Ligand SMILES: Nc1ncnc2c1ncn2[C@@H]1O[C@H](COP(=O)(O)OP(=O)(O)O)[C@@H](O)[C@H]1O
């Protein structure tokens with residue numbers, strides 16, 4: 001270890017049309033740690049994750065994962081093809097788990113896991129298949145590899161989504177509210193898989209409103225509001241003893257919505 005965080009973002013600025021959605025977001029995630037991003041709806045949480053995964057191109061800012069980095073302000077000068085190549089390379093460093101699972105509906109759980117490693121990364125199919133079976137077992141879906149998404153519960157589908165994110169062998173896994181579209185009784189099984197990954201040393205950035213999960217699993221919690229990180233620190237401090245009034249207000253509303 002050279003002491004540098006595995007993932008670093010600095011000065012992310014992103015606008016949609018006239019609206020500036022990120023106003024200089026910084027983030028540092030050490031290897032093997034879990035960072036939880038909280039904040040009100042519209043504060044920019046999804047946009048941060050999408051910038052880390054190069055699904056959005058910020059006007060300014062730098063993202064580095066391992067030894068792959070992109071300086072987004074400098075991209076336009078590099079020409080279209082070089083820019084796309086840089087973004088594709090950055091994208092391959094992280095796996096994304098979406099709010100709704102985004103699985104291919106007409107492909108089995110196993111086939112959904114093969115798309116990234118075989119089609120995108122060009123790895124040998126047999127090797128990818130063996131690894132995919134291990135991943136499905138890891139998320140508790142041994143024996144369900146041939147099931148179509150429609151034959152699985154929402155919680156099972158989301159666990160396929162997690163296994164699929166892992167199938168590309170990412171350095172970091174990004175989760176965007178992975179349980180918020182689930183029926184309440186299915187939330188626990190997905191959080192259990194995420195907890196297991198965290199305990200196994202997977203580096204994770206998680207957007208979630210599951211405060212108990214954040215308290216128990218997060219090494220660092222960041223509170224985002226209006227496109228800036230208003231407060232960050234150890235989970236115990238930010239959640240139990242927030243310094244900023246905005247954080248306090250948000251957590252109060254979250255924990256006691258009535
Ligand atoms: N593709 C887009 N086009 C236009 N506006 C967008 C787009 N994506 C997000 N936004 C806007 O950016 C703001 C932040 O969105 P988002 O990152 O999804 O917030 P969060 O995930 O915290 O709810 C919102 O006001 C949203 O409407």
Ligand SMILES: [Mg+2]
Pocket residue numbers: 045046047176177
């Ligand atoms: Mg969002």
